[in-house]
Amino acid sequence: MVYNCQSGHPGGSLGCTEFFVALYFHILKHNPSFTMDGKGEDLFFLSNGHISPVWYSTLARAGYFDIKELTTFRQLNSRLQGHPATHEHLPGIRIASGSLGQGLSVAIGAALAKKLNNDSQLVYVLMGDGEQQEGQVWEASMYAAHNKVDNLIASIDYNGQQIDGPVDQILSLKNLRAKWEAFGWIVVESNGNNLEELISTLEKAKSLAKNGKPVLNLMTTVMGNGVDFMMGSHKWHGVAPNEEECKKAMAQLEETIGDF
Numbered sequence: 001m002v003y004n005c006q007s008g009h010p011g012g013s014l015g016c017t018e019f020f021v022a023l024y025f026h027i028l029k030h031n032p033s034f035t036m037d038g039k040g041e042d043l044f045f046l047s048n049g050h051i052s053p054v055w056y057s058t059l060a061r062a063g064y065f066d067i068k069e070l071t072t073f074r075q076l077n078s079r080l081q082g083h084p085a086t087h088e089h090l091p092g093i094r095i096a097s098g099s100l101g102q103g104l105s106v107a108i109g110a111a112l113a114k115k116l117n118n119d120s121q122l123v124y125v126l127m128g129d130g131e132q133q134e135g136q137v138w139e140a141s142m143y144a145a146h147n148k149v150d151n152l153i154a155s156i157d158y159n160g161q162q163i164d165g166p167v168d169q170i171l172s173l174k175n176l177r178a179k180w181e182a183f184g185w186i187v188v189e190s191n192g193n194n195l196e197e198l199i200s201t202l203e204k205a206k207s208l209a210k211n212g213k214p215v216l217n218l219m220t221t222v223m224g225n226g227v228d229f230m231m232g233s234h235k236w237h238g239v240a241p242n243e244e245e246c247k248k249a250m251a252q253l254e255e256t257i258g259d260f
Contacts, residue, residue, distance in 0.1 A: 047103020145184025
């Protein structure tokens with residue numbers, strides 16, 4: 001998708017593939033006959049909206065729209081914008097995202113709405129690790145803990161890379177688990193590139209929900225996972241591969257399909 005339009009974010013998308021597979025095919029109670037209010041369903045919000053390629057790919061394969069539409073990614077008049085948007089009414093998308101720091105706040109609002117509506121389902125949100133440098137994230141985290149928003153499960157894609165370089169060099173997050181626990185959250189940790197472990201951890205997070213505290217899944221991943229020349233490098237945060245690189249990447253990824 002990113003190669004075809006020569007624009008987009010392959011690194012984080014590859015790193016979060018297992019997360020989206022786990023979420024949409026094992027964890028979420030969701031309905032591809034999409035409604036915006038999502039009553040009686042689990043809701044998911046993508047805060048780090050630049051990894052839209054993997055989300056669109058997952059939504060299509062989960063039945064939200066025809067897989068053929070993936071070829072329109074980032075094209076003029078496409079519903080599949082570079083960052084998810086709502087004005088084109090793409091099924092599965094409830095907020096425009098990609099302006100970092102905002103997704104957790106939206107998820108908290110949705111979780112509170114479910115409580116008001118006596119809706120027993122959960123709300124999920126995914127954030128990036130560089131996004132943890134945004135002040136709004138910490139305002140929201142305090143609010144959720146203080147108000148016992150315990151029908152909320154957040155995840156952080158902790159790949160250690162952001163657009164300008166390694167996170168530790170740009171603005172170190174130090175002990176992220178200790179910070180979230182200090183802010184009043186229950187924290188579980190997972191290897192975000194191990195599908196079985198990730199499913200198990202998200203199931204554990206569900207079992208810990210509705211216990212007076214919001215839950216955070218601190219998920220360690222590898223940017224560009226599965227493609228040797230992309231792995232662990234911030235340079236592939238938002239760069240499209242050329243033809244030769246795309247062929248090499250696809251060949252490597254096809255070798256791993258049997259693992260799923």
